[in-house]
Amino acid sequence: MAKEAQSEIQDPIIRVRDITVQFGTTRVLDGLNLDVKRGEILGFVGPSGAGKSVLTRTIIGLVPKVAGSIEVFGVDLDSSSTSQRRNVERRWGVLFQQGALFSSLTVGQNIQFPMREYLRVSQRLMDEITMAKLTMVGLKPEVAERFPSELSGGMIKRVALARALSLDPDLVFLDEPTSGLDPIGAGDFDELVRTLQRTLGLTVFMVTHDLDSLYTACDRIAVLGNGKIIAAGSIADMQASQHPWLRQYFHGKRARAVMG
Amino acid sequence: MNSDPKLERITKGNALALCATGTWTASFAPVLERMVADAEKLAGTPQSIFIDVSEVAKLDTFGAWLIERLRRSLTQGTVEAQIAGLSANYSSLVDEVRRVRATPVVDGSTITISGMMEQIGRAVAGVAGTVAGLVDMLGAVLAAGFRVLIHPRSFRLTSTVHHMEQVCWRAVPIIVLITFLIGCIIAQQGIFHFRRFGADIFVVDMLGVLVLREIGVLLVAIMVAGRSGSAYTAELGSMKMREEIDALRTMGFDPIEVLVLPRMLALVLALPILAFLGAMAALYGGGLVAWLYGGVEPEAFLLRLRDAISIDHFIVGMVKAPVMAAVIGIVACVEGLAVQGSAESLGQHTTASVVKGIFFVIVMDGVFAIFFASIGM
Numbered sequence: 132m133a134k135e136a137q138s139e140i141q142d143p144i145i146r147v148r149d150i151t152v153q154f155g156t157t158r159v160l161d162g163l164n165l166d167v168k169r170g171e172i173l174g175f176v177g178p179s180g181a182g183k184s185v186l187t188r189t190i191i192g193l194v195p196k197v198a199g200s201i202e203v204f205g206v207d208l209d210s211s212s213t214s215q216r217r218n219v220e221r222r223w224g225v226l227f228q229q230g231a232l233f234s235s236l237t238v239g240q241n242i243q244f245p246m247r248e249y250l251r252v253s254q255r256l257m258d259e260i261t262m263a264k265l266t267m268v269g270l271k272p273e274v275a276e277r278f279p280s281e282l283s284g285g286m287i288k289r290v291a292l293a294r295a296l297s298l299d300p301d302l303v304f305l306d307e308p309t310s311g312l313d314p315i316g317a318g319d320f321d322e323l324v325r326t327l328q329r330t331l332g333l334t335v336f337m338v339t340h341d342l343d344s345l346y347t348a349c350d351r352i353a354v355l356g357n358g359k360i361i362a363a364g365s366i367a368d369m370q371a372s373q374h375p376w377l378r379q380y381f382h383g384k385r386a387r388a389v390m391g
Numbered sequence: 392m393n394s395d396p397k398l399e400r401i402t403k404g405n406a407l408a409l410c411a412t413g414t415w416t417a418s419f420a421p422v423l424e425r426m427v428a429d430a431e432k433l434a435g436t437p438q439s440i441f442i443d444v445s446e447v448a449k450l451d452t453f454g455a456w457l458i459e460r461l462r463r464s465l466t467q468g469t470v471e472a473q474i475a476g477l478s479a480n481y482s483s484l485v486d487e488v489r490r491v492r493a494t495p496v497v498d499g500s501t502i503t504i505s506g507m508m509e510q511i512g513r514a515v516a517g518v519a520g521t522v523a524g525l526v527d528m529l530g531a532v533l534a535a536g537f538r539v540l541i542h543p544r545s546f547r548l549t550s551t552v553h554h555m556e557q558v559c560w561r562a563v564p565i566i567v568l569i570t571f572l573i574g575c576i577i578a579q580q581g582i583f584h585f586r587r588f589g590a591d592i593f594v595v596d597m598l599g600v601l602v603l604r605e606i607g608v609l610l611v612a613i614m615v616a617g618r619s620g621s622a623y624t625a626e627l628g629s630m631k632m633r634e635e636i637d638a639l640r641t642m643g644f645d646p647i648e649v650l651v652l653p654r655m656l657a658l659v660l661a662l663p664i665l666a667f668l669g670a671m672a673a674l675y676g677g678g679l680v681a682w683l684y685g686g687v688e689p690e691a692f693l694l695r696l697r698d699a700i701s702i703d704h705f706i707v708g709m710v711k712a713p714v715m716a717a718v719i720g721i722v723a724c725v726e727g728l729a730v731q732g733s734a735e736s737l738g739q740h741t742t743a744s745v746v747k748g749i750f751f752v753i754v755m756d757g758v759f760a761i762f763f764a765s766i767g768m
Contacts, residue, residue, distance in 0.1 A: 234733035252420045256457075263456050263491045272492060280732025299417050299451035330483040331451065 142205065144169045144302055144334045145190060150199030151358075152182070152189055159185050161358030162199070167302075172328055172335040174345045177355030178376065183338045184228070186355065187304055190336075191225055203302070221249055223302040224295030228310065230287040232279040238265075238290050239275030245297045264293040267330075269323060285316045289323075296327065305337040309344055317341060321348040342385055354380075394448060395419070398426045405438035409461070412446040415454025427457045431464045440465050445476025450484065459488045521747070528647075528725045529717075532655055535648040547653045554657035558619045559664055565618075566611055566665050567672040573610060574673030575680045577601060582685035591685055595692055596699040598677040603704040607670030608662075609756055612715040615662055616748035620723040623654055624744035627727025628737045636728070646728075655720040662716035663709055670708060703768050711759050715752050722748045 143166035152160040159182040167173050177183050188194040190201055192208060201208045206219050232241050242264055243257045262272045268289040279287060288308060295303055308324065309317035321344050328335055339345065345352055346366060353363040354377060362372050370381050396413035409430055415423060442462060447454070458474065465472035477485060539546045581594035627650060630636050636646045674696075681687040687695075726744035730737050 235735035246417075250417060250420050252424060252453075256420065256424050256453075259460065259491070260453060260456055263452055263488050266491045267452075267487055278733065296452075299453060326483075330487055332480065 142169065143167055144204060145336065146202040147186075147190065148200045148202075150186075150189060150201065151197045152185055152194060153197050158358055160189070160196075163355075163359050165353060165360055165363070167334060167336055168351075169334055170328075170332060171350040172324065172337060172348055174349030174352045175336065175338045175355065176340070176345065176352060176380070179340075181355045182358065183355055184306055187306055187336070187338055191223075191304060221298055222300050223304065224298070224300040226288070226291050226295045226303065226305045226308055228306045230279070230291040232287060232291055232294070234279050236278075237275065238277050238279065238282070241279070241290065242275075242294050242297050244294070249298060260297075261293075264296055265290075267296070267327060268293045269319070284311050285313075285320075288312065288320065292323070292327075296331070299331065300333070302334045302336065305335060305339075307338055307340060309339065309341045314343070318343060318347070324348050396423055396426070396447075396454075398430055400430065402437070406441070407437035407439070408441045408443055410443045410446060411458065412448075414449045415447050415457070416449055416451045417453045420453045420457075423454060423457050427461045430461060438470060440470060440472040441475045442472060443476045444474060444481075445478070447478075447481075450481045452484070452488065455481065455484045455488045456491070459485065459491070524725045524729075525721055528651075528721045531647045532651055532721065532724075535645060535652045538648065539652065545648065547649060550649075550653035551656050554654050555661060557622070558615070558657050559661035562615065562618060562661070562665060563668060566614060566669050569614065570607065570610060570669035571672040571676040573606060574598065574602060574676030574678075577606070577673070578677035578680040579684055582681065586685075592687065592691070592695055594677075594681055594685065595687070595695040598674065598681075599696050599700040600704055602670050602673040602677070603700060603708045605708075605756070607673055608666040608708045608711050608715065609752070611666045611669040612662060612712070612719065612752045613749050615658070615665065615716070616719045616723075616752060617745050619658060619661075620719045620748040621741050621745050623720065623723035624727040624730075624741045625737065627651075627724060628730030628740055631728060631730045632732060632737065651720075651724045654724065655717065658716040658720040659713045662719075663712040666708065666712040707759075707763050707768055711756065714759075715755055718751045718755055719748045722751060 145165070145167040147163060147165040150160055150163045151158065163186065165186075175183055175186070185194055189196050190203070203219050204222060206215050208216065208219070211219070232238075233244065236244065239258070239261050242261045246252065246257050246260065261275055265272055265274060270286065270289055270293070274282070274286065274290070279290070282290065288311075292303075292305075292308070295305075305324070309320050312320060321341075324335060324337070325348050327333060337344065337349065339349075349366070351364065352366060352369055354361050354369070354374075356374075356376055361374055362369065362377060369377055372378070372381075394413045396411070396415050396419050399410045399412070401408040401410065413419075442458060442465075444450070444458060462472045462474060474485065578594055578598055581597050582591055585591055585594050585597075627636070630650070636650070639646050639649055678689060678692050681692055682689055723744045726740040726747070730740045
């Protein structure tokens with residue numbers, strides 16, 4: 132048991148090899164390699180339009196790739212059987228940039244949707260787990276009765292996170308979780324991700340533009356540029372890097388403000 | 392690595408210990424729930440209760456919550472159930488679920504007589520609201536129209552032409568095809584029944600009057616309501632959902648002037664053209680069937696048609712067309728602007744737009760029939 136756990140820690144939870152994604156003649160990702168380790172929060176940064184969301188969507192399987200392989204939980208997603216793939220999908224949760232809550236369902240029904248599909252449990256347990264998830268993401272139980280159109284931007288993000296966590300996944304993808312939130316709300320959200328990662332033992336793949344998030348929430352940072360990972364490492368490694376874009380990003384006016 | 396979860400009971404004198412083992416995760420949730428429910432029932436009245444979780448291999452929110460649920464239901468009076476042997480990894484998770492207030496969700500949707508009466512009342516009030524909304528929109532469109540007449544530069548010609556293409560030009564093939572077929576069917580049925588009286592030739596009278604006065608314009612209006620009314624509602628509705636209409640307003644544009652007026656104008660111009668084309672296609676189809684099926688020669692058909700119909704019939708049909716177009720356009724735009732945030736709402740309003748559009752077109756047709764009868768046209 133302990134041995135198994137040891138090997139799992141060393142094995143990357145996501146292993147991306149030589150991935151190439153092309154839209155028409157534009158090559159967005161070009162032979163990209165990336166490992167995400169178990170239990171870490173990986174911050175994924177890069178200039179706007181560099182293909183951060185594209186990589187996320189490629190890993191999840193929403194964008195087809197031209198070449199390369201993706202392994203999640205040690206399962207190669209190209210050669211896996213349907214049942215293997217479903218099993219993998221059950222173990223990850225995705226928070227989309229705009230929340231992507233189902234607008235015709237209440238918040239409670241949104242959170243229960245994956246449970247209803249995958250688990251055969253009583254309505255009572257689903258209701259109670261919904262309350263637990265809402266409490267975890269810092270919302271009041273009354274929110275469960277509301278519809279997504281009645282929520283504020285910050286609440287939508289929180290509910291979307293609760294839905295992503297609904298099946299207790301091992302891995303969560305967060306696509307710009309703090310964009311559109313006020314700095315205090317964004318700070319709270321970072322704190323929340325951090326806490327949840329500790330409590331639930333999550334691995335978090337976070338696409339972000341938010342320097343604060345990188346400093347406070349992330350264990351490791353990967354930088355995307357020209358369709359490749361141009362750097363990966365701790366925040367200190369990033370600051371020490373001589374790459375022109377990285378220098379600008381981590382030593383610009385905003386970065387200095389964050390570092391104080 | 393995954394092992395079936397178990398919950399064992401050990402009773403020692405007045406103390407009860409429940410030992411949880413195995414994997415307490417979402418995948419085993421149904422089994423876990425049953426075990427916990429059994430353990431709750433068989434608890435009895437011990438003096439002290441322990442829930443030992445030291446042998447739990449894996450724990451997630453589902454497992455942690457079920458242990459918490461067990462703890463809460465076993466805690467009665469002065470005896471508090473304790474959780475023992477919690478490993479450091481899971482303590483924060485268990486603490487987290489301890490904070491959860493399990494308020495059962497009350498489903499308030501029970502059917503009562505007063506509730507049904509209330510719904511009827513709301514529906515009736517809703518009808519009045521619909522009519523008020525239509526009149527409101529008519530006024531707004533007319534006001535915008537007058538503003539544009541005073542300042543012709545603010546008229547959106549490009550948009551109007553674009554909508555003309557969508558509503559009129561692109562609708563021609565389908566409208567001509569369907570009215571042609573309807574013309575054929577009317578002529579065939581007419582000949583089939585009139586032949587018994589030896590009155591074959593009167594099929595031309597019936598076809599001419601029916602097509603020019605009623606069928607041509609009514610059929611085309613219904614098709615336009617289904618084709619373009621729904622499109623207008625969906626376009627305006629999704630713009631409303633994405634706050635595009637609010638954006639227009641904040642930039643100082645009037646959405647009625649920018650979005651509704653060009654659409655209305657396009658529709659009001661398009662429907663008479665389409666109704667005319669439809670009527671011609673129906674007459675052509677009817678004439679073809681009268682010739683091939685009924686043996687009425689084209690020359691005889693045209694001669695008879697000239698005697699049977701007057702310009703009045705044609706005018707009656709054409710006068711109705713723009714009014715019906717205005718009704719369809721107003722209904723579609725009102726519904727489009729009434730769309731709320733959800734995808735479901737968009738669907739509901741698009742349906743309502745078509746249903747109401749067709750309903751009002753038929754009502755208008757009835758009103759026109761009475762009007763023309765009383766002025767003798």
